[in-house]
Amino acid sequence: MGAIAPQTVKAFEKWVSPDGEQWFHIHSWQGNAWIKSLINDQYLDKEAAIKIAKQMDSVNNPQWNAEFLRDFQDEISKENRAVWKVIAVYPAENKMIVFIDAVTGKVLALTETEPPTKEEPIDQTERERFKPKLDPDFISTASQGKLKGIDVALGNSKQDLIRLLGEPDEIGIQDGEYLKYGNCFFYLNERDDRVHVIDVKIETPGAKIKELLGKPNYEGPNEAGIEEYVVGYEAGNYYLYFKFRTENAELGVLRFKNPKGGY
Numbered sequence: 001m002g003a004i005a006p007q008t009v010k011a012f013e014k015w016v017s018p019d020g021e022q023w024f025h026i027h028s029w030q031g032n033a034w035i036k037s038l039i040n041d042q043y044l045d046k047e048a049a050i051k052i053a054k055q056m057d058s059v060n061n062p063q064w065n066a067e068f069l070r071d072f073q074d075e076i077s078k079e080n081r082a083v084w085k086v087i088a089v090y091p092a093e094n095k096m097i098v099f100i101d102a103v104t105g106k107v108l109a110l111t112e113t114e115p116p117t118k119e120e121p122i123d124q125t126e127r128e129r130f131k132p133k134l135d136p137d138f139i140s141t142a143s144q145g146k147l148k149g150i151d152v153a154l155g156n157s158k159q160d161l162i163r164l165l166g167e168p169d170e171i172g173i174q175d176g177e178y179l180k181y182g183n184c185f186f187y188l189n190e191r192d193d194r195v196h197v198i199d200v201k202i203e204t205p206g207a208k209i210k211e212l213l214g215k216p217n218y219e220g221p222n223e224a225g226i227e228e229y230v231v232g233y234e235a236g237n238y239y240l241y242f243k244f245r246t247e248n249a250e251l252g253v254l255r256f257k258n259p260k261g262g263y
Contacts (some may be wrong), residue, residue: 043068043102049084052105053098060173062088068102083108092174113226130184130200132254134212143236147198152186153260154238158193161186197257205250206231209242222223236239 023034044052050064067089072083082102089095099109129190132138133148141147145154151164161179162168170180178187187197209231210216213216218232222243229243229249239259 029053035186043082044083044084044100044105046103049086049100049102052100052107053084053086056098056107056110057088057096060088060090061155062096064088072099090174094174130182132200132202134204134209136212138213139233139235139240142233142238142240142256143241147200147254150184150198150200152195152198154195154198156195156255158188158195161195197255199256200254202252202254203250204242204252206242206244206247258260 011024011026022098025032026167046066046068049066053066054064067085067087069081069085070082071080072085073080084100084102086098088098089094089179095113097111097113098107100107119150131149135148138148147153153162156164158179165181168179168181172178172180174187176188176190177193178185180186185197185199186195187199189196202211206219206229210219212235215247216231217234218230220230222228227245229244229247231244233240237258239257241255241257242252242254
């Protein structure tokens with residue numbers, strides 16, 4: 001039909017496209033037709049939503065994309081509202097997801113997902129240097145913020161880390177600075193440069209871990225939607241996440257952290 005002259009029409013149906021564009025179904029002298037509104041003052045457009053989300057991370061340079069959700073249910077109010085789901089994908093394949101009110105532009109929620117666990121062989125020279133000692137006392141030691149077999153504890157400063165282990169093999173940025181030593185990653189809290197997460201590669205399958213440590217507090221697929229299998233144990237204020245690509249995988253990653261953000 002092309003463009004129509006400015007006039008008053010009555011729509012009997014409305015549709016919002018995945019990009020947030022508003023289309024109206026109208027009666028016309030040529031028959032029923034869909035027309036797109038050129039004045040879209042109800043919803044933010046895709047570019048505006050991504051611009052707002054970029055304020056959440058102005059340092060890194062991830063790939064950005066956005067999806068328009070017309071009937072998104074707010075978990076608190078349980079009301080449906082139109083939102084933009086903006087996704088930032090980082091080189092390590094971890095993601096930041098920002099939910100933005102499509103009318104007001106208010107950020108409603110922000111979530112982060114971890115990179116998928118990769119089954120990479122462990123460097124033979126680092127097997128003993130960073131090898132968690134899994135035994136009946138492992139969880140009680142972890143409740144003190146320490147991993148048996150690893151010299152650095154949660155809460156240690158960056159200076160402590162370098163003093164104990166020397167200069168790192170690699171320093172990088174992934175949700176904050178990390179220092180890599182062999183098969184072990186120490187993530188620093190940006191507020192005070194203290195270790196708040198430890199990742200170490202393991203060669204112990206989930207069945208053996210359960211045999212050594214007992215029944216886990218959680219076992220099953222990662223609840224963050226990442227394709228990996230998790231065997232999790234509470235250890236006082238801390239949590240031990242044994243993560244594998246599949247349930248029967250031999251290689252995995254142990255993540256040690258305080259879920260509440262403390263040390």
